[in-house]
Amino acid sequence: MDAAFSAEQGEIRRTLREVITKRCGPDEVRAAVRTPAGHDSALWSALAEQLGLPGLALPDTYGGVGCTTAELALGSEELGRALAPTPLLATAVLAAPLILALGTEEQRAALLPRIAAGELTAALAVPGTGLATALGLAGDNRGDWAGGGRAGGVQARHQDGVWRLYGQAEQVVDGHSAGLLVVAAHVGGFARSRTLLFLVREGAAGMVRTRQTALDETRTQARVELRDVEAELLGTDRAAEGGEGIDVPDALAAVGDIAATVVAAELVGAADQVLERTVDHVQQREQFGRAIGSFQAVKHRLADVYVQVQAARSAAYYAAWAAGAEAAGFGGQGAERAGGLALAQGLDALRTAASEAVQLHGGIGFTWEHEAHLYFKRAAGDELLFGPVHRLRARAAERAGLFADHEPPAEGAAPAASEAPAAPAGAGLGEAV
Structure with missing residues (x-):
């Protein structure tokens, strides 16, 4: 692995740092999140038109830049x-990769260029x-998280x-304005139970979207109610035709790793900034x-935060x-999906950095109006969305097989050395004397 970045x-x-520094201070952030869209539309247009940020990781075939997850993570940082x-x-990390992976050629050609241009969220x-x-x-x-044929979920x-x-x-992240x-x-009830993805356009009859009051107001969320809403299947349901169905869980897991990586980079940038301001x-x-x-x-306290932030950045x-290595077809087993662990490290780093910022700023740091609370809420809000931390690490350990069950020893067989009972205290001392 070459840790150096290209020119x-x-x-x-x-x-990106120049643009964000000029147009996105604490006051601008608070003003933007209180708009109906929940973000600064002018800033988003500038990021799309001048920098091509929404299409950074999309192929140039569909109007994108053709970069990798590394560039997307740097931008998110x-x-x-x-x-x-x-x-x-919501747009470039969660939705667009699913359209690219599962959509038909007609769907890709109709949607991805508009996403890359910033016209469609x-x-x-x-x-x-x-x-x-x-x-x-x-x-x-x-x-059966999608409903499993029972009441609840989305059918x-x-x-x-x-x-x-x-x-x-x-x-639904940014669901009220997308x-x-x-x-x-x-779909399929109990007999042919499976999960599929569908496209629902803005203004569809029977859809009600309500912006929620979230702990982290800089990450807007919405409740989406669907009442017999007409939708378009993403891709082709070959299982309904007797063929092999779309592997939606695998596609979602691949997108989940990229999303975890991007969010981890965001958290690292936030932790680094709050540490810098505290210093x-x-x-x-x-x-x-x-x-x-x-x-x-x-x-000592700030040195500990610095070490934790640098560890999260490396992760x-x-x-x-x-x-990027997995997408290119190399990298080796075990190097394929590390997003979950990086996300856990980033959540810990930002929570620690923001907590220290609140305390070391003294009385003013404990007021809700101070910007340190924005960073603290980002860590708490992202953990509610994508965590918690202990489950992220447990899932990574499960996938790596760290706690796989071992076959019990055959009856009468001697236990392995690691399973043998410990010798009583003092055993063997007589022979040594």
């Missing part, structure tokens, strides 16, 4: 530094509150040549006639490289 990747980082509210995660809607499960981050996504039925959806999704929804729904503050704030940053206890960069 083009460095240019992406530098250009810069957005994370300012907690810039944009539809990038999209969102992924999964039933209930199971986004982390659907993406394969917090558990196996081949279960799809094919009638008179038209697909119709009925159900509800609770945590022009296109990619909806996961259960500036402790160098200026004085107590007992000297800057509090000169106290050894404060130095995010490795996950981005591994995702």
Whole structure:
């Protein structure tokens, strides 16, 4: 693995930082999230037209730039530094890759160029509150999270040549303003149970979208209610024709790894920024006639945060490289999907950095109006969406087979050395004397 970035990747980082620094300060962020769209539409247009950010990881065949997950992660790291509210995660990370992977050629040609140009925003809607499960981050996504044929979830039925959806999704990132929804729904009842993805356009009859009050207001969420909404199947349902069906869980898991990597990079950028501002503050704030940053206890606390942020950055960069390696067909077993672990590391880093910022800023740090709380809420909100941390790590361990069950020893066989009972205290001392 080559950890050095190319000149083009460095240019992406530098250009984005210049734009974000000028147009996305704390006051601008608070103003943007209170708009009906939940983000600054002018900033999004600039990011799309001048930098091609929505199409950064899309093939140039569909109007994209043709870069990899690494470039997308670098861009997201810069957005994370300012907690810039944009539809990038919902549109370019969650929805667009699914259209690219599963859509028909007609669907790709009609939708992806508009997404790459920033003209169309999209969102992924999964039933209930199971986004982390659907993406394969917090558990196996081949279960009945889409409804399983029972009440609840989102059900799809094919009638008179038209697909119709009925159900509800609770945590749809940017779902209230997206022009296109990619909806996961259960089809086939009990006999041929499976999950498929459907496209629902803005303004579809029977769809009600309500913006939710989220803990992290910079990551807008919506509740989407579907009442016999006409939808278009994403791809082709070959299983209905007696062929092999679309492997939606595998596609969602692949997108989940990329999403975890991108969110991890966002968290690293946010943690780095909040650490930088905290260091500036402790160098200026004085107590007992000297800057509090000169106290050894404060130095130790910030040094620990720095180490944790750098570890999270390394994990995010490795996950981005591994995702690109898997897409290119090399990288080796075990280097394929590291997004979940990188996300867990990033969540821990930002939560620690934001907590220290709140405390070291003193009385002002404990007020809701202080920007440190925006970063603290981002860590807490992302963990509610994509975590929790212990489940992210448990899922990664499960996939790696770290805790696979071992075959019990045959009856009468001697136990293995690792399973043998420990010798009593003092055993063998007599022979040594």
